[in-house]
Amino acid sequence: MNTPVTLLADFYKLSHREQYPAKTENIYSVLTPRSNERAQFSQHVVVFGIQYYIKEYLIRRFNEGFFQKPKRQVIADYxxxxxHSLGLDPVPVAHLEALHDLGYLPIKISALAEGTRAPIKVPVLTIENTHPDFFWLSSYLETTMLNTLWLPMTSATVADGYRRILESFSLQTTGGVEGVDFQAHDFGMRGMSSEMTSTVSGAAHLLSFLGSDTIPAGCFHEEYYEADCEKAPIIMSIPATEHSVMCAYGEDSEQELFRHLLTDVYPKGFVSVVSDSWDFWRVVGEYLPALKSVILGRDGRLVIRPDSGVPEDILCGTVQEFGKGQTPEEKGLIECLWDTFGGQVxxxxxxxxDPHIGAIYGDSITLERAQLILERLAAKGFASSNVVFGIGSRSYQSMTRDSFGFALKATSVVIDGQEKAIFKAPKTDKGGTKKSQKGRVRVYRNDQGQLTYEAGHT
Structure with a gap:
């Protein structure tokens, strides 16, 4: 959809220009994650997406959709x-005509480096106009800026939450973090709201992990962040089956399909096989032991993927003490694989x-559930490296702008040459999250190396 860039805003933005005080010359605004009340798993947000926003919206779309088009056409479209929508007649357009004549967006953006963990309430970005005739522009861009930036920063923070959990358990149970890059695999593309949201969210996932099935996320990093998959890994995955493949062979041929995949289709390397099309515990308790010599004889790893049931029980068993379960269901997948294939302490x-066998679970995984699974595995004496999590839209699509309270608020204006610190502090805001900073802000690291800020500058 090619919405004119002049209309990429909320309707009320169109009328703000004439509402500001006469002789307004500059509006300075601050983007801040104001609260983690709805996302208490993190005390910070991961800064990400700013370069994408600048390149895609402020440069490409404004150039192609405004500055490089005939002025008469873009004004007529507006x-x-x-x-016919706002009921204005005549429609004020002199400010847009002047912007077209200027030939560029006169704005300045200052931001924390992407990848920075910014504490809640610490500003991550400021925006202001650099030409007094276009004081209205920085506020006008608020809608697209928030619309574009809250998701990548939020998804990057969710991925960082998984990373911190996985690193913690890896250090506890293995002594290092080798392999964590691949322990959370992005399965979210089909469950996100659009191609673009899955791409942006998937790109955010890649700040913390290399494993992902969201192909466009890797392309995103090449297009907007100068990554090059030929020079360094951006995104990685492995061959894997889906239920249609398993069902095409039929239930009676499932064991032979495993053999076919392991010996004919993928005689070496990693391959993941979804294993619950019919009777998951029969696969675990009967088929895999029958194929033990084939699996251990391969140069590679078979990854078993259950896709239904209660994840923590499927992986860890319904009997939580190691060696006490009698049936596969009571033991859980990881203990069953240990019983069949062994490994090392x-x-x-x-x-x-044993490195020839592994497991991935990608249905209904959340931060809380991942934590619980790793706790239960550790309690049974298993290292966290024995499982990979598939992270889907339940983790990434369930978040909103309010998860971290992202807001862009004006905190300073210049009127007739005089700078004035401004702020909002609603008395009805009992939680205090809607109070804005006052004046220009300075973000810096204190003596302890922690990011903080001070406001009130003019």
Missing amino acids: QRFVK NDLGYKVL
Whole structure:
């Protein structure tokens, strides 16, 4: 959809220009994650998406959709829509004509480096106009800026939450973090609201992990962040089956399909096989032991993927003490794989499966559930490295702008040459999250190396 860039805003933005005080010359605004009340798993947000916003919206779309088009056309498109939607007649357009004549967006953006963990309430970005005739522009861009930036920063923070959990358990149960890059795999593309949201969210996931099935996310990093998959890994995955493949062979041929995949289709390397099309515990308790010599004889790893049930019980069993379960369901997948294929006990005393076999679970995983699964595995003496999580839209699509309270608020104006610090502090805001900073802000690291800020500058 090619919405004119002049209309990429809320309707009320169109009328703000004439509402500001006469002789307004500059509006300075601050983007801040104001609260984690709805996302208490993190005390910070990961800064991401700013370069994408600048390149895609402020440069490409404004150049192609405004500055490089005939002025008469872009003004007529704007007038037509506003006249019949907002009821203005005549429609004010002199400010847009002047902007077209200027030939560029006169704005300045200052931001924290992308990838920075910014504490809640610390500003991540400021925007202001650099030409007094276009004081209205920085506020006008608020809608697209928030619309574009809250998701990548929020998804990057969710991914960082998974990373912190996985690193913590990896250090506890293996003594290092080798392999964590691949322990959370993005399965979210089909469950996100659009191609673009899945791409942006998937790109955010890649700040913390290399494993992902969201192909466009890797392309995003090449297009907007100068990544190059030929020079360094951006995104990685492995061959994997889906239920249609398994069902095409039929239930009676499932064991032979495993053999076919392992010997004919993928005689070496990693391959993931969804294993619950019919009877998951029969696969685990009967088919895999029958194929033990084939699996252990391959140069590679078979990854078992359950896709239904209660994740923590499927992986860890319904009996939580190691060696006490009698049936596969009571033992859980990881203990069953240990019983069949063995492995090693590492220096910290935790069991690590034979490298020819592994597990991934990608249905209904959340931060809380991942934590619980790793706790239960550790309690049974298993290292966290024995499982990979598939992270889907339940983690990434369930968040909103309010999860971290992202807001862009004006905190300073210049009127007739005089700078004035401004702020909002609603008395009805009992939680205090809607109070804005006052004046220009300075973000810096204190003596302890922590990011903080001070406001009130003019």
